[in-house]
Amino acid sequence: MRTHITSERLAGEWTDQYARVRALTEALVQPLSDADASVQSMDDASPVKWHLAHTNWFFETFILRDHVPGYGLFDERYPFLFNSYYEAEGERHDRPRRGILTRPSLDEVLAYRGYVDAAMTAALPNLTPDARALVTLGLHHEQQHQELLLTDILHLFAQNPLQPAMWSAPSSMPAPMPGPIVWIEGQDGIASVGHKGTDFAFDCEGPRHDVLLTPYALANRPVTNGEWLEFIADGGYADPRHWLSDGWAWVQGNGIAAPLYWEKEDGRDWTCFGHDGRHIVNPAAPVTHISLYEADAYASWAGARLPTEGEWEAAAQGLDPNHGNQLDKAAAPRPRACEQQQGLAQMFGDVWEWTGSAYRPYPRFRPAKGAVGEYNGKFMSGQFVLKGGSCATPRGHMRASYRNFFYPHQRWQFTGLRLAKDI
Numbered sequence: 010m011r012t013h014i015t016s017e018r019l020a021g022e023w024t025d026q027y028a029r030v031r032a033l034t035e036a037l038v039q040p041l042s043d044a045d046a047s048v049q050s051m052d053d054a055s056p057v058k059w060h061l062a063h064t065n066w067f068f069e070t071f072i073l074r075d076h077v078p079g080y081g082l083f084d085e086r087y088p089f090l091f092n093s094y095y096e097a098e099g100e101r102h103d104r105p106r107r108g109i110l111t112r113p114s115l116d117e118v119l120a121y122r123g124y125v126d127a128a129m130t131a132a133l134p135n136l137t138p139d140a141r142a143l144v145t146l147g148l149h150h151e152q153q154h155q156e157l158l159l160t161d162i163l164h165l166f167a168q169n170p171l172q173p174a175m176w177s178a179p180s181s182m183p184a185p186m187p188g189p190i191v192w193i194e195g196q197d198g199i200a201s202v203g204h205k206g207t208d209f210a211f212d213c214e215g216p217r218h219d220v221l222l223t224p225y226a227l228a229n230r231p232v233t234n235g236e237w238l239e240f241i242a243d244g245g246y247a248d249p250r251h252w253l254s255d256g257w258a259w260v261q262g263n264g265i266a267a268p269l270y271w272e273k274e275d276g277r278d279w280t281c282f283g284h285d286g287r288h289i290v291n292p293a294a295p296v297t298h299i300s301l302y303e304a305d306a307y308a309s310w311a312g313a314r315l316p317t318e319g320e321w322e323a324a325a326q327g328l329d330p331n332h333g334n335q336l337d338k339a340a341a342p343r344p345r346a347c348e349q350q351q352g353l354a355q356m357f358g359d360v361w362e363w364t365g366s367a368y369r370p371y372p373r374f375r376p377a378k379g380a381v382g383e384y385n386g387k388f389m390s391g392q393f394v395l396k397g398g399s400c401a402t403p404r405g406h407m408r409a410s411y412r413n414f415f416y417p418h419q420r421w422q423f424t425g426l427r428l429a430k431d432i
Contacts, residue, residue, distance in 0.1 A: 031126060076137065174284065176340060178288065202326075234281075238279065283342075293347060311428060335400065336403045342401040360425030
């Protein structure tokens, strides 16, 4: 009898977790029209409608199709439209052309989700352990797409001369400027990094292994908008001494003079665009929407450097990854003013923090078997690691071992930096 109760309780927990994640995704799109959800603003971004359908395709393909006998696909044409990059799943619609998919409509995509939700809810209590592991992967995958959905729609709205707001601006009191950076000495010598334990982690987070850390210190908080304004005023974007060669070519070739979404007109204050519209830049908040090139140039200008992935992770171990400004519900994500506290502040939430480490496999890394083995491993080339999550990362999704990764020129995500230095 005790086993029966435990099984029922576990099935209920699975169903509740599945329902919470799926409901948040749909809550995020409530303010959007079919047109809003259909358009693609650049090759790196995807339409909101595609995010909704792709995350649904993941559950339909890897759980329902493969583990539920007798399941019938909602539409035989959808796998071609909504497969992302899984070569093992066959041909697919070109990524840069996702924005031409005016059909299916937003309502049809939501109906597709409802169909899969009904089948998943019925199947969850009877799934095998292997299938349940795929459900867990699917939920974390959907949380990743919740953040991508938000940053992609932000980029889209920023292209519109009307610069529409997705949500009203939250009320807030003026924030005091943080004090000067305080340097926090990190662990040196042998440190163990990478995921450990039985809780979920993506395959790229392991195996756990040792790294050698030489004496270093981390800034107690991220770099602020106010500090970035000093970098701009000092000609930081115009001085090649601070820039990597590729970064300087990127700045020159693209006319970069400020973080993405910043504007300045007629000598007035700098403004930035967010989900809640355009606002004057808050000097006390962490700078965001910067590339690795910009982060590295600022660190050079400041007489510091970017932390390595190992330094950042060793310092973050033991801190609560659920603390900080992260996404809890459908609201306007925006970095908050830097915290006044002892020790390392804002390690989780607000902005993803660039590291100087390449996104490469850990020692003894092996991708998962099957199509899901394509999830992370094949992207370990030419990208850099970011740590800590952002204000658009769903709470509960983050941990110290988490490895986000982007190309050095990309900055449409909530990307910022924390300085490091040798001691």
